Amino acid sequence: MFKRLAKVLAVSAACLAAVPAAAQEPLKVGMVLEMSGGFADFGMQMMNGARAYMKVHGDTVAGRKVQLIVKDTTGVPDVAKRVAQELVTNDKVDFLAGFGLTPSALAVASLATEAKKPMIIMNAATSIITTRSPYIARVSFTLPQVTAPLATWAIRNGITKVYTLVSDFGPGIDAETQFKKTFTAAGGQIVGEVRTPMRNPEFAPFLQRMKDARPQAVFVFLPAGEQAVGFMKGFAERELDKAGIKLIATGDVTEDGVIEAMGDAPLGVITTQHYSVAHDSPQNRTFLKAYAEVAGTAQRANFMAVGAWDGMAAIYEVARRLGGKIDGDKAMEVLKGMKIDSPRGPVVIDPATRDPIETIYVRRVERLKDGKLYNVEFDQFPNVRDPTR
Ligand code: PHB
16 A cells, blocks of 8 residues: 555656656746836837747746736826736746836835745846845946936036926936036036926927026937937927027936937937947847837837846846846846847846846937938947946
8 A cells, every 4th residue: 555655656756757847837027117107118119028028038947938918007196006016926926027217116116025935127227226135136227326427427518507407306407406416516506496297298488498598408318219219309399409409418318218209309419328229239130129019010119128128138037046046136147247149238236236237328319321310420439337336
């Protein structure tokens, strides 16, 4: 009897060992994304960036089939919190990921801590986010990280009087604060500043005020997408450019996904950022090809799609290094110091802050031979960290 049982057990053990890897529980990535509302482009870019990664690198890692579970925050932090809770409790995800908007990332941080879930920030770019939970790692950027190099570039290029305009929430306030700090420390003067509402801003009155103040340049941060298109058109219509006022901005304002909708208005605008579609590298060509295959060619990829691609690269690497068994604490140890061979160039996750260290490029908007607008990189600041940490 015992002998028989022992034999049965031995056989079942052998069967277990022989279970094909892909038959294990899927590796679940809970994507908390803006899929509707005024920021719906963010979710679309990020979902397609993640899908493009899986198309090139396969949908199985460390013997587990990768499953993306996408939930819509509608752009509202309370909804982000609720859907993240569902992902943890009902779907039992291995990772939380996504997060286009800072308020959504902040709303979910405490949940990541309670549940010990690694939370991969693929865009949201206010500095403090990674301080809100030891389970957060960011693969994208921070606003101070891209803004400090722009202020330095402006001073080096003879710009000394600037008017600032930023969107009135986390990333905008970070951008404004850092621009003022770096610019005034180097002798620059801020001649006016304005914060515009996060949702549905009306730019006309602000543009007129800025024109009347006669600065040498206007510094702008607005969330990527529709708002940036509206601002750029207003800037040209009110003829600030003709009045000799330069526009310098973070790359959000001339992002690749919507720049074609801006007509000639952005030509010559100088921006700093971590990613441009025009970045010339084999990694970027692979990314763009895969992105077009999963998303079509109606809208180009932007930095948010790259953030999602790189976030998936980080998740795959964690899975490989942990042999497919995801433990929150061990995952964070793997993420600290991780190197990512990104379409934007090399990225390292700073082990001290869990924020990316990367090259920030200075770009000028140009129309290239194919007749389309691009952010053409012409200078760079290597190994930039968030300067506030
Ligand atoms: C953010 O909410 O952190 C954010 C939103 C839009 C951007 C960049 C950052 O373009």
